[in-house]
Amino acid sequence: GFTGGVGIADQWQGNAQDPQHWRDIHFRIQGPVVAQIQAAFNDNWIKTTGEVLNGPAYFPPLRPAGDMDAHLFIASPAGGSDSMHLMYLMAIAAAERTIDLAASYFVPDPLITKALLSARQRDVRVRILVPGPYIDSDTVRIASRRAWGELLLADV
Template sequence: IDLETYIYWSGDIGRQFAEALAERARAAVKVHVLIDWIGSRKVDSRDLAMMREAGVEVEKYNPLVWFNLARLNHRDHRKLLIVDGEIGFIGGAGLADIWQGNADAPNHWRDTQFRLEGPAVGQMQAAFMDNWTKTTGRVLDNEDYFPELRPAGDHYAQVFFSSPRDGTETVRLMYLLAIAAAQKNIRLSASYFVPGALTTEELVDASKRGVNVEIIVPGAKTDVPIARYASRSKWGPLLKAGIKIYEYEPTMYHCKVMIVDDVWVTVGSANFDNRSFRLNDEANLNVYSAEFAAEQARAFEEDKTSAKLISYKEWKNRGLCTKLLERILAPFRSQL
């Protein structure tokens, strides 16, 4: 069992996972857990001790060291779980009680997570091995981790990962290429939507050539209010170009999904912001399938029923204090 996650917090979910992983380790299953040093700051040390005592290998990614403070800004934002090298789980959900429900209460976030089987699980395993090797210096490379995988369905799928350590902006390029290729529609669910100049230009160009662009973002119920202000400050050109932006109202909207032309979907840990594009380690699942895209489009349309459409007039007439706060936050957009 290989688990890599940004958030691992104390609570019912954290304890249940610790108990389940410890039980498997005691049954002689090799269990590797990689959690982000900052994202796991709320984890119960007793849960970690329980796992380690049972034989689980638990490592923290990029802990604080005095000789390299800059690496604190480079976090492991991936959310991966791989079992026997054959079954994988990927999406936006971490390990905390806020993911117990499905937007059925204000303290239960709305999110999207998928179970994956087939050859693409090998790519997911490679994503886990990337940071496991960087953190521990150990390579896990036998058939227990990379068994022969046969197709398990009809959908074309791939898992890819990015890291600033490798000098790549894979996530950003993936979004830009998908937007540039769109011919009919783009549906974007974005928990943290802070577009830069180039991504804004691409979205505006898509709308101008007749692509119907719709975006759902968190509303007032957000865990990072400053990200919401930074996001809203960038909406002018998008709304003016006819792009529809909705704010989800029931609870925190943590989905990270884009559907293009009802045939291609990307989902995973990557947000639509500079932090995911250039600072954090991310992993996404891409699926090329009209059937799968239709399922995600239905979920998107259902989310719209619980979201408020923001007009250009409403955005332009936002309060003076809001505009002032947006200006104050402008220098920090690259970190959001």
């Protein structure tokens, strides 16, 4: 299964080296978690076409891959943000060694900030990859950096 950004336009031909070129990440996912991607696709397909896709012609059997558990959660502008927020909180609370978070629009609310600070108090290494000098939202850049103080002081 595949998920992430799929930028198909001239802006995506670069690597965010300037304001005219953007960058996104796309992921290939293998193993049983792909069934959750298939379910999300099927949900959108049904809503768009009224047709239910079913059977091995559309959804071949999935074999285990790798040695890591995985879970997918679905969020879109139309919904799912509560599920996404809860999943972030649960994942942060469950972390024992490391948290590596890449978020183009990282603007943590007080609950996320508190969870990340609690993780640091448990000696969890927390690294957050945020945008470089070019981002398509000045509002996000300003709001994000405003929230970094406590996190930076805690060695995030």
